[in-house]
Amino acid sequence: MPVTMPYDLPARAILEAENIFVMSDERAGHQDIRPLRIAILNLMPLKVTTETQLLRLLSNTPLQIEITLLHTATHTSRTTSxxxxxxxxxxFDEVADRHFDGLIITGAPIEKLEFEDVDYxxxxxxxxxxxxxxxxxxxHVCWGAQAGLFHHYGVGKHEVPQKISGVFEHRLTGSTSHVLTGFDDVFLAxxxxxxxxxxADIEATGQVDVLATSDEAGVYLAATADGRQVFxxxxxxxxxxxxxxxxxxxxDQGVAVPVPxxxxxxxxxxxxPRNRWRGHGHLLYANWLNYCVYQETPFDPSRG
Structure with missing residues (x-):
C-alpha cells in the first residue's frame, strides 16, 4: 500500500521514478480505509532530502500511511525555502490538538551543543x-534519539574525540523485542x-532496553518494552x-573529519560507495510501523 502525500511534494516525483507506490491525498480520500497517521518532525537542514529518504522507507509496507510534515516554529531554516x-x-502548535499513530523525530547537526543551548x-x-x-x-533518530533519551530518562550524551562516521557492524543484544523481527544476528548500518x-546509562533507566550495539559505534537501537519509544x-x-x-x-570547509x-x-x-544497509533499514521501519504502531494503535487515535 502507498504513502499518501501532496501531489506536488518534490519527494513524490523522485519516489515514483523509483517505482515506489505513492498516492495523492485526493485519491486516498476515496478509499474506505483508515490510514495510519504518521508525523515527521524534520530537524535536518536539507529537508527535501530527508523527506525523500524517510518516505522511501515508510512506503515499503502493506499499510496506507498519511504523512504530516512538521518543522519547528522557533527556528528559521536557512537551507530550505x-x-x-x-x-x-x-x-507543532497547528497540530497540538491532534492524535497521531506515529511520530518520527529526525536528527539535527547540533550534537555538540548542550540540549538547553539549542534555540528550539x-x-x-x-x-x-x-x-x-x-x-x-x-x-527518534540520531540527535532526536539523544534528545528523547535525555528528556524522558535523563540519559546524557558524551562528545567523542573523533566523529563516528561510517558503516558499522552491529550485533543484537538478545532482546526479544518485535522491533528486531527478521534481523540478522550481524547487520550493517x-x-x-x-x-x-x-x-550502561540506558540500561540503568530500568525502562529502556538496548537492542543492538556496535563494537566501534556503540549503541544503535534501544526501545521501551511497550514500543512507545524507539531510539x-x-x-x-x-x-x-x-x-x-x-x-x-x-x-571543503576545512573541517578535519575522518574518512567514513x-x-x-x-x-x-x-x-x-554502495548501499549495504538498505534491507535492514526497510525492515526496521516496517517492524516499527507494524508492531509498535499498527498492532497497538486504536482505530480512533483520539482514544489512545
Missing amino acids: AAHLESFYST WPEMTRILDWTRTNVQSTL PHSRHTDVYA VTGHPEYDADTLAREFRRDT AHYFPGDDPAAE
Whole structure:
C-alpha cells in the first residue's frame, strides 16, 4: 500500500521514478480505509532530502500511511525555502490538538551543543511531552534519539574525540523485542555523529532496553518494552552517497573529519560507495510501523 502525500511534494516525483507506490491525498480520500497517521518532525537542514529518504522507507509496507510534515516554529531554516515550508509543513502548535499513530523525530547537526543551548529546545520539550499522550509510538533518530533519551530518562550524551562516521557492524543484544523481527544476528548500518550515549546509562533507566550495539559505534537501537519509544542512534535512511556528501562538505570547509569507516571501496574517497544497509533499514521501519504502531494503535487515535 502507498504513502499518501501532496501531489506536488518534490519527494513524490523522485519516489515514483523509483517505482515506489505513492498516492495523492485526493485519491486516498476515496478509499474506505483508515490510514495510519504518521508525523515527521524534520530537524535536518536539507529537508527535501530527508523527506525523500524517510518516505522511501515508510512506503515499503502493506499499510496506507498519511504523512504530516512538521518543522519547528522557533527556528528559521536557512537551507530550505520558506515557500516549501509554507506549502508542505505545519508547526507543532497547528497540530497540538491532534492524535497521531506515529511520530518520527529526525536528527539535527547540533550534537555538540548542550540540549538547553539549542534555540528550539523549549519547543522540543513541549513536543516530547506531548508524545506521551498524543502519539502511539515515537521513533527518534540520531540527535532526536539523544534528545528523547535525555528528556524522558535523563540519559546524557558524551562528545567523542573523533566523529563516528561510517558503516558499522552491529550485533543484537538478545532482546526479544518485535522491533528486531527478521534481523540478522550481524547487520550493517551507517552512523554520522560527534556524540555518543552509553549502553550502561540506558540500561540503568530500568525502562529502556538496548537492542543492538556496535563494537566501534556503540549503541544503535534501544526501545521501551511497550514500543512507545524507539531510539535509533544511526541513519538507516541514508542514501548510498550521503556519507560521501557529508565528508566532502566538511573537508571543503576545512573541517578535519575522518574518512567514513568501512564505506568507500578500498577506503578510497574517490571510489563510489554502495548501499549495504538498505534491507535492514526497510525492515526496521516496517517492524516499527507494524508492531509498535499498527498492532497497538486504536482505530480512533483520539482514544489512545
